[in-house]
Amino acid sequence: xxxxIDAYNQASYPLVxxxxxxxxxxxxxxxxxxxxxxxxxxxxxxxxxDYQEKMANLLGKESAVFFPSGTMAGQIALRIWSDRKQNxxxxxxxxxxxxxxxxxxxKELHHLEPILLADMTRPVLLQDLLNLKEDVACILxxxxxxxxxxxxxxxxxxxxxxxxxxxRGIKLHLDxxxxxxxxxxxxxxxxxxxxLFDSVYISVxxxxxxxxxxxxxxxxxxxxESKIWKRRHGGDLISLYPYILAADYYMERRLPLMDKYxxxxxxxxxxxxxxxxxxxxxxxxxxxxxxxxxxVGKEELERTFAEIALQTGVGLTSSVRERDxxxxxxxxxxxxxxxxxxxxxxxxxxxxxxLKLCEVKVKG
Amino acid sequence: xxxxIDAYNQASYPLVxxxxxxxxxxxxxxxxxxxxxxxxxxxxxxxxxDYQEKMANLLGKESAVFFPSGTMAGQIALRIWSDRKQNxxxxxxxxxxxxxxxxxxxKELHHLEPILLADMTRPVLLQDLLNLKEDVACILxxxxxxxxxxxxxxxxxxxxxxxxxxxRGIKLHLDxxxxxxxxxxxxxxxxxxxxLFDSVYISVxxxxxxxxxxxxxxxxxxxxESKIWKRRHGGDLISLYPYILAADYYMERRLPLMDKYxxxxxxxxxxxxxxxxxxxxxxxxxxxxxxxxxxVGKEELERTFAEIALQTGVGLTSSVRERDxxxxxxxxxxxxxxxxxxxxxxxxxxxxxxLKLCEVKVKG
Numbered sequence: 001x002x003x004x005i006d007a008y009n010q011a012s013y014p015l016v017x018x019x020x021x022x023x024x025x026x027x028x029x030x031x032x033x034x035x036x037x038x039x040x041x042x043x044x045x046x047x048x049x050d051y052q053e054k055m056a057n058l059l060g061k062e063s064a065v066f067f068p069s070g071t072m073a074g075q076i077a078l079r080i081w082s083d084r085k086q087n088x089x090x091x092x093x094x095x096x097x098x099x100x101x102x103x104x105x106x107k108e109l110h111h112l113e114p115i116l117l118a119d120m121t122r123p124v125l126l127q128d129l130l131n132l133k134e135d136v137a138c139i140l141x142x143x144x145x146x147x148x149x150x151x152x153x154x155x156x157x158x159x160x161x162x163x164x165x166x167x168r169g170i171k172l173h174l175d176x177x178x179x180x181x182x183x184x185x186x187x188x189x190x191x192x193x194x195x196l197f198d199s200v201y202i203s204v205x206x207x208x209x210x211x212x213x214x215x216x217x218x219x220x221x222x223x224x225e226s227k228i229w230k231r232r233h234g235g236d237l238i239s240l241y242p243y244i245l246a247a248d249y250y251m252e253r254r255l256p257l258m259d260k261y262x263x264x265x266x267x268x269x270x271x272x273x274x275x276x277x278x279x280x281x282x283x284x285x286x287x288x289x290x291x292x293x294x295x296v297g298k299e300e301l302e303r304t305f306a307e308i309a310l311q312t313g314v315g316l317t318s319s320v321r322e323r324d325x326x327x328x329x330x331x332x333x334x335x336x337x338x339x340x341x342x343x344x345x346x347x348x349x350x351x352x353x354x355l356k357l358c359e360v361k362v363k364g
Numbered sequence: 365x366x367x368x369i370d371a372y373n374q375a376s377y378p379l380v381x382x383x384x385x386x387x388x389x390x391x392x393x394x395x396x397x398x399x400x401x402x403x404x405x406x407x408x409x410x411x412x413x414d415y416q417e418k419m420a421n422l423l424g425k426e427s428a429v430f431f432p433s434g435t436m437a438g439q440i441a442l443r444i445w446s447d448r449k450q451n452x453x454x455x456x457x458x459x460x461x462x463x464x465x466x467x468x469x470x471k472e473l474h475h476l477e478p479i480l481l482a483d484m485t486r487p488v489l490l491q492d493l494l495n496l497k498e499d500v501a502c503i504l505x506x507x508x509x510x511x512x513x514x515x516x517x518x519x520x521x522x523x524x525x526x527x528x529x530x531x532r533g534i535k536l537h538l539d540x541x542x543x544x545x546x547x548x549x550x551x552x553x554x555x556x557x558x559x560l561f562d563s564v565y566i567s568v569x570x571x572x573x574x575x576x577x578x579x580x581x582x583x584x585x586x587x588x589e590s591k592i593w594k595r596r597h598g599g600d601l602i603s604l605y606p607y608i609l610a611a612d613y614y615m616e617r618r619l620p621l622m623d624k625y626x627x628x629x630x631x632x633x634x635x636x637x638x639x640x641x642x643x644x645x646x647x648x649x650x651x652x653x654x655x656x657x658x659x660v661g662k663e664e665l666e667r668t669f670a671e672i673a674l675q676t677g678v679g680l681t682s683s684v685r686e687r688d689x690x691x692x693x694x695x696x697x698x699x700x701x702x703x704x705x706x707x708x709x710x711x712x713x714x715x716x717x718x719l720k721l722c723e724v725k726v727k728g
Contacts, residue, residue, distance in 0.1 A: 239569075
């Protein structure tokens, strides 16, 4: 039997993301780059300074710094706010990247003490801030909350949380790894959303589809301090231009497409929700991503998706995760690829999916 | 008057390094790369695993890990050894990169307590280890000691220090940013030198001339632990292939040239030492680098080198640093460029330099 990942990779119409993460991503960028363009040099030089200025303007912040990773940028932001308030407590969602994907760097390197807000069913809301029993230096909000399907608080809720933090002197940090992806739903500019936050991190390889890297933005004194920590972390590389030029190149091409990706995610989620025994979270996506859940087990679902890919040429997902309760789920994020798939092929793939999932139920 | 940096950049024969650090360094590498080559993925995948295995073999260690920077690799190595010994004390030279170039990351992030060995006139020797009054978890040796002109202990001294550390249960870490550059002088393989150390860091953008990055090598359990810290530091990037492929490409081309660079450094130092009022440290280089010192002031020397570049087309240095005593110095490292300069042009440049430095003295 063909493995799901192989079936997906051979499919004519894989529906997830922008495309393969291979050397062509870099080669396409550098074909248009003049070879005499000088490298950045330990955080200085035209190539990095120009991009940082562009991003500061786009985000409506005084200053921005390019980091090799969001892990580094996020920890550093929280450390700076913690030092300023002389308070090691920070607060964020239980699925925050810093809590579950960074081997506890925040605790092991910076000795910060996170307090968890909200739960697995929803993003952080004003009620969580009102219920906070301890004084914290900083609150981190992730927009969208990736690990629970890319959920968002309503914009008015966001404004209320921002006002609450300002009033209490709590710094508000944005994990905006996918910030540009949520702007169409909010109907706001990056500037407007970022104005609610004291510091902002964005990723350049999610919706933007660059190679690696991140931006940390805020006031000038905040970003200057972040550069010191960037050096301490070992992130002040002699040359970051491969990532910077790719970020700039793909940002120019894809920022205008965020609304398209969002609408396609809504469309694709409706396809899933039209099938038996499977549903999306959120039911209606609020950005280009969502999660798909099923009570059908991982292996059964993998076999089903592999068959559909082989029969229709449509790759719905490349992997399925097992849920604790025996069910399964997977993540969908929409990029360039979805738009290349003919409507009929997608419709046929979901007709088959519904059929197979009904059969599974009968069998089970 | 033309500034030295401009005169140097316009010179037909700049003598320092491999060449301009511009986008061509990357473009040359990727012209030969198949666009379908898959990216590494958070430290996994063929492109990173193959290179790590190659480097482990080259260095004679069980395992190797690619890091975005030496700053990150070095701090992590010392942290691991410190944790193992439950001793926060480590020892290194006063000019160690961790002490003077990393904004105290070792202290601020890892809370290690360095003890300084030897002084500005010489590298660390066995006598310094014998005189150590405190128990330390780890000793770091930098080969060559860059900030004092690239000096080396004799190989027998190195063997004695290694034996001393093994006997006392002190871990020995190699800052081998320029390890390959010292092998011709020692007449040893990388394998032989690295066997004296418990852990080894090498840079891929000094003599090798890559874009950025570093290798940390050692036993398998050591490198596995280093990957956890790499994640914590924010160095476990989704894609490091731009740096890895460049490292591999230029390493293949330049490792065979290290002996040539070394001999050219000896030759170039002799040119300097043949002039009045200027001398090199060390007097006879032991690798591809050395420092040039003069009692003549920085501005005077900059003017002199700018004039020579304009008159002869030979760029001797692009910058001069002021010394505390009013004299000045600068660093020379030999790469591809020196070999492109015609002997007559170099000879003429040094004839002029001697002449001008004699005049300077008369004036002074």
